[in-house]
Amino acid sequence: xxxxxxxxxxxxxxxxxxxxxxxxxxxxxxxxxxxxxxxxxxxxxxxxxxxxxxxxxxxxxxxxxxxxxxxxxxxxxxxxxxxxxx
Numbered sequence: 001x002x003x004x005x006x007x008x009x010x011x012x013x014x015x016x017x018x019x020x021x022x023x024x025x026x027x028x029x030x031x032x033x034x035x036x037x038x039x040x041x042x043x044x045x046x047x048x049x050x051x052x053x054x055x056x057x058x059x060x061x062x063x064x065x066x067x068x069x070x071x072x073x074x075x076x077x078x079x080x081x082x083x084x085x086x
Contacts, residue, residue: 009057009085010086011086012052012085013082013084015069017044017049019074019075020046036055036064036065038055039065040054051069054086066078
């Protein structure tokens with residue numbers, strides 16, 4: 001049985017991240033990001049300052065992750081040049 005994400009046009013994108021440097025920061029962002037509807041995977045690389053997201057193709061999912069990151073006290077910006085098919 002396919003998930004909603006698999007039925008859609010899955011995409012991958014990267015958000016630029018700043019302010020999150022510890023393991024706890026990474027876990028919190030990944031955990032909260034995975035709860036966003038339409039998001040399949042969230043992987044944070046604090047060393048590179050990146051959040052890599054696999055999502056169902058709706059840009060609103062990326063905007064929602066960005067909002068969550070800001071509410072957690074960090075900064076994130078969507079790098080639209082990185083959006084690609086998964």
